[in-house]
Amino acid sequence: MPAEASTSRPASPPLTERQEARRRRILHASAQLASRGGFDAVQMREVAESSQVALGTLYRYFPSKVHLLVATMQDQLEHMHGTLRKKPPAGDTAAGRVAETLMRAFRALQREPHLADAMVRALTFADRSVSPEVDQVSRQTTAIILDAMGQPDPTPEQLSAVRVIEHTWHSALITWLSGRASIAQVKIDIETVCRLIDLTEPGRPAR
Amino acid sequence: MPAEASTSRPASPPLTERQEARRRRILHASAQLASRGGFDAVQMREVAESSQVALGTLYRYFPSKVHLLVATMQDQLEHMHGTLRKKPPAGDTAAGRVAETLMRAFRALQREPHLADAMVRALTFADRSVSPEVDQVSRQTTAIILDAMGQPDPTPEQLSAVRVIEHTWHSALITWLSGRASIAQVKIDIETVCRLIDLTEPGRPAR
């Protein structure tokens, strides 16, 4: 029973069971260390030791610390998408549902602020060499938002709005994590940007 | 004639002339190295050498690489605010003027993409210890946007919109810098988010 997740890796070379296990151990150690002290606490030597893997092996699985943390984020996002699916938001408007969904995710992050720090910092610090992985995270986030909107077939305008929402989401998280914005502030920003969705409700002249 | 900029540092201890000169040399070296190879090319030893200052001194002036790059950004932003002031945007709507202003800034960044990379990456990677400096950058950005709106006395709603615009601006830059979004895409995102301004034009029922 090899649990193959639906939205996962390209799975270039299929991993053996032991390799899959190593990969899981590494991701687990990464998340654990991150939960403690955030980005800085995820030290490659420690991750290697915690996951019972040689440093060189760690680097074979994840070519850099940022790759590792972005993969950790993919992992967590899948989790969250699953959780969110179970109890879909109940608002009347698409904007309200999206805002509610993002606030739910935000509350989850608040429970593990250090982990959030590690993941989000890695995500925005990632350079070109991590683009595919970051893109995957972005697609997953988009999927979550579209789910909340309940629009299986969004217009280009709506996709633009979703992109802007994602931008705001990431950047607002950053300001919260670095102590420059309060939780309340983040909430306001999310609600504000979600209004863009109403603005692009189909049946409106585009411009 | 000690040119004291209007929006500058708290100037805790006033610097002597030679110190001011050192500071300028450092910032200049930083910008120069950044223009070459972006974030990675700004190596503290090189900055120290280029600016004819000992490594320890560099760290006395800027307590970390991120501090240095954020200060570099403040410097460049002041420049840009000055430039933008000279030719204010000409659009009819506030949203249009803000979008035009940001696109103008964006085109300036496109001319020095490596410098942009160094500054923006530093900005979003900055942790709590750099909050005051990052905040200053944020205030300066807000000032530029409010200038473009031509609203000397914005409502709280408008301030929220401006915050969201800044979020989008930063995050969109990141996606462009890491090659995940095209210039055209960034343009669309900026234009999309600027619509929020019309939405909060005074004289509208606030919800």
Added chain:
DNA sequence: ATCAAGTCTGAAACTTGTTCTAGATTAGCG
């Protein structure tokens, strides 16, 4: 079962951000 290719391990080495130290220089002051 055996062999070749690929993978993993442990340890050292290298890079770059950051810290520390001892001595030289400078600034402000009486």
Added chain:
DNA sequence: CGCTAATCTAGAACAAGTTTCAGACTTGAT
């Protein structure tokens, strides 16, 4: 001028990400 505190310099030292390498272990195919 001559003193004292602060600042600056050169350079070593340390920390953590990354690379490298020789040898042991697995895997897959014959």
